Amino acid sequence: MAISRLGRELLIAPSILSADFLRLGEQVREAAEAGADLFHLDMMDGHFVPNLTFGPPVVEGLQKLTSLPLEAHLMVLRPEIYLEDLASARMHRVTVHAEATTHLHYVLGKIGSLGMKAGVAISPATPVGMVEDVLDMIDLVLVMTVNPGFGGQSFITHSLKKVESMRTLLDRAGAAHVRLEVDGGIKAGNISRVADCGADTFVMGSAIFGEKPCETVFGEIRRALTSER
Numbered sequence: 001m002a003i004s005r006l007g008r009e010l011l012i013a014p015s016i017l018s019a020d021f022l023r024l025g026e027q028v029r030e031a032a033e034a035g036a037d038l039f040h041l042d043m044m045d046g047h048f049v050p051n052l053t054f055g056p057p058v059v060e061g062l063q064k065l066t067s068l069p070l071e072a073h074l075m076v077l078r079p080e081i082y083l084e085d086l087a088s089a090r091m092h093r094v095t096v097h098a099e100a101t102t103h104l105h106y107v108l109g110k111i112g113s114l115g116m117k118a119g120v121a122i123s124p125a126t127p128v129g130m131v132e133d134v135l136d137m138i139d140l141v142l143v144m145t146v147n148p149g150f151g152g153q154s155f156i157t158h159s160l161k162k163v164e165s166m167r168t169l170l171d172r173a174g175a176a177h178v179r180l181e182v183d184g185g186i187k188a189g190n191i192s193r194v195a196d197c198g199a200d201t202f203v204m205g206s207a208i209f210g211e212k213p214c215e216t217v218f219g220e221i222r223r224a225l226t227s228e229r
């Protein structure tokens with residue numbers, strides 16, 4: 001359930017990377033009931049990042065567990081080779097890394113032509129300007145706030161400035177249709193600061209699927225985002 005703050009709709013996207021895969025159905029249901037707005041699926045190929053996760057068949061299974069939108073965060077080289085299968089699995093949005101393809105414009109066009117929404121992710125050392133010339137092809141920019149590859153890492157503090165710069169870029173370009181998502185090290189304890197910098201969509205893995213019950217974590221997130229500052 002979206003949280004409204006200073007006229008902006010804020011969305012929480014649990015990353016199932018940190019879920020217990022033996023209890024995936026239960027955990028997805030708990031997160032949805034606690035207030036998740038969508039689910040974030042981290043797909044890694046062992047080449048773009050040094051980790052391997054899952055692909056389109058898992059997405060087909062997840063579609064049976066939830067009616068919430070699913071977004072793929074592709075941490076793979078040559079993302080174009082997976083797009084048809086993701087479209088068949090009814091993926092709502094596919095986010096590709098600007099660093100992972102030589103032909104970003106072509107890949108975004110292909111995602112759109114397959115009927116999916118498109119996003120562009122940038123890793124910590126990639127400048128925000130990388131997205132400037134494709135804003136009309138996407139509905140999301142993802143500013144990575146850790147180096148991609150693993151859940152449970154610490155938030156890179158410099159990212160606060162970067163999120164601010166991305167917000168300025170989007171506002172100057174009049175790109176109100178583009179959501180600004182952050183991913184990596186987001187917790188109830190820092191989400192408010194990141195929101196103040198202009199982020200509106202928050203991926204959270206280890207915080208949501210950690211030791212505390214999901215419902216407790218969502219309560220903390222809601223309090224952090226709605227308390228008087």
Ligand SMILES: O=C(CO)[C@@H](O)[C@H](O)COP(=O)(O)O
Nearest residue numbers: 148149151152184185205206
């Ligand atoms: O894309 C990634 C990691 O590469 C993420 O989506 C993580 O899964 C987020 O996990 P936490 O940092 O919230 O634990």
Ligand SMILES: [Co+2]
Nearest residue numbers: 042073183203
């Ligand atoms: Co991710």
